[in-house]
Amino acid sequence: MLDLVIRGGQVITPEGVGVRDVGIEGERIAAVALGGTLPTGSARVIDAAGVIVAPGGVEPHAHLAHAIMSHPDEPAATLGPEEDTKGMACGGTTTHVDFAYVRPGGSIQDVVEQRAARWKGNSYIDYTFHITLAGALELKVFEQIPEAIQGGFPSFKVFTTNVLPPHPKRAGNRIDFGRIHLAMEKVAARGGIMVVHGEDEDLVQFNYERFREEGRMGGENLHLVHTKLSELLAFRRTIALARAAGAAVYFVHTSAREGVESIREARALGLPVYGETLHQYACFNAEYYKTPRGFCSHTYPSLKFPEDQAALWDGLVKDGLSTLATDEYPTNLALKLKGKTIEDVTGGNLGAEARMGIAFTEGVGKRGMSLQRFADVTATNAARIMGLYPQKGVIAVGSDADLVLIDPTIRKTLTRDDFHVSDYSPWEGWQVSGWPVMTLLRGKVIAERGKLLGSTADGRLVSRRIDPAVLHRPAC
Ligand SMILES: [Zn+2]
Numbered sequence: 001m002l003d004l005v006i007r008g009g010q011v012i013t014p015e016g017v018g019v020r021d022v023g024i025e026g027e028r029i030a031a032v033a034l035g036g037t038l039p040t041g042s043a044r045v046i047d048a049a050g051v052i053v054a055p056g057g058v059e060p061h062a063h064l065a066h067a068i069m070s071h072p073d074e075p076a077a078t079l080g081p082e083e084d085t086k087g088m089a090c091g092g093t094t095t096h097v098d099f100a101y102v103r104p105g106g107s108i109q110d111v112v113e114q115r116a117a118r119w120k121g122n123s124y125i126d127y128t129f130h131i132t133l134a135g136a137l138e139l140k141v142f143e144q145i146p147e148a149i150q151g152g153f154p155s156f157k158v159f160t161t162n163v164l165p166p167h168p169k170r171a172g173n174r175i176d177f178g179r180i181h182l183a184m185e186k187v188a189a190r191g192g193i194m195v196v197h198g199e200d201e202d203l204v205q206f207n208y209e210r211f212r213e214e215g216r217m218g219g220e221n222l223h224l225v226h227t228k229l230s231e232l233l234a235f236r237r238t239i240a241l242a243r244a245a246g247a248a249v250y251f252v253h254t255s256a257r258e259g260v261e262s263i264r265e266a267r268a269l270g271l272p273v274y275g276e277t278l279h280q281y282a283c284f285n286a287e288y289y290k291t292p293r294g295f296c297s298h299t300y301p302s303l304k305f306p307e308d309q310a311a312l313w314d315g316l317v318k319d320g321l322s323t324l325a326t327d328e329y330p331t332n333l334a335l336k337l338k339g340k341t342i343e344d345v346t347g348g349n350l351g352a353e354a355r356m357g358i359a360f361t362e363g364v365g366k367r368g369m370s371l372q373r374f375a376d377v378t379a380t381n382a383a384r385i386m387g388l389y390p391q392k393g394v395i396a397v398g399s400d401a402d403l404v405l406i407d408p409t410i411r412k413t414l415t416r417d418d419f420h421v422s423d424y425s426p427w428e429g430w431q432v433s434g435w436p437v438m439t440l441l442r443g444k445v446i447a448e449r450g451k452l453l454g455s456t457a458d459g460r461l462v463s464r465r466i467d468p469a470v471l472h473r474p475a476c
Helices: 081-090 108-119 139-150 177-190 201-213 219-225 228-245 257-268 279-283 286-290 306-317 355-367 371-386 468-472
Strands: 004-013 016-025 028-034 044-047 052-055 057-059 093-102 126-133 155-159 193-197 249-251 273-278 323-325 403-413 431-441 444-448
Touching: 004 371, 004 403, 016 371, 052 371, 057 355, 057 371, 081 093, 081 431, 081 444, 093 108, 093 371, 093 403, 093 431, 108 126, 108 139, 139 177, 155 177, 177 193, 177 228, 193 228, 201 219, 201 228, 219 286, 228 249, 228 257, 257 273, 257 306, 273 279, 273 306, 273 371, 279 306, 279 355, 306 355, 306 371, 323 355, 323 371, 355 371, 355 403, 355 431
Parallel strands: 004 044, 004 052, 057 093, 093 126, 126 155, 155 193, 193 249, 249 273, 273 323
Antiparallel strands: 004 016, 016 028, 052 403, 403 431, 431 444
């Protein structure tokens, strides 16, 4: 017995796009049939004529309830899941992947339990965590990797740089390449994947030193500190190491043409290497730093140049990049704009709510991205790479009924009223064509036309297991 039928929308399925009915029973998709053919019986019917029905968005990169250390003397934190996932729900995202940081002295199990407890009852959408291996970790921590993978947490994040200059009150995130190699060996043996923030530590730190000495401290120079060359060196070093260890790699926030090219070359060799970029990186370049709200669109590494934007779009629309993420790091506007120098501009973004709508407008509307590819880069590929598939990220019988309905006829200039998180959005003033109008999480309508209908009791921790095909060759 169907509980709900989404009737006659343009449905994006793995077999193609066409007018279909989607039948939902309980929390799962029970049927996908030609439009108008599914018997509705006593089921609730939602008319989706003229609307696109896509898999609910999967946000693979969010930092909620996370310490902000760009001003080490005044530590702060990003907004928590109870705030930020309102925006994700209204914007069509139904699952997000946050991070659990293990630092020296800590254990994987402890940090995962702490994060899971923080999220429980506090998220409007489903969630899980990457495990971040940060700093000079004791070798015994690496012995915990197999158990973590077995327990449903198969992705391990590392930073190849500290990102910012050393500060006595700021714990560095960087982990050395020896430990990265050890993690890769453990991960490769047990079905996990490495998630890598790739920048060259020597170049970045030298650039900080040099710019300080030359008095070029303005934040508009961020792209000259966190350079294209730095991305090139780190990506290639990481790929060489991963190849030796037999490990799969997912590069977060690819920002430069050099990054896209490095990923493409590795994939052409058949290596399981995947790239993510951010809608901010694709839509803005470093010139934007010079404008009054320019730092709203900064995250580390940095915005780059128009040629990099072109390469990122090419990778997203055709091939080379697999996912469009946010690096969500929600703060209020005052905190986001507090830093003015290359050493204290607050990184991260407040863009998860806009992610699906911007991807649709800029990708499908302006750059010829197919609807299939739109679903891939906003949901399906992240689900596959992170081990959520086929429970998440696809409209198919047996999958969770996580859906977003997008009205392609909506034309508007975004204003503060279109958003539900914090006191600003970097996307205010942006023109969109097409915008999410309904979000379903496991069969329940959690948002409709900007109105939040779900609750913080709705979100659930999702266990993950990565398909071996994703780990042995470039699968998506
Ligand atoms: Zn991040």
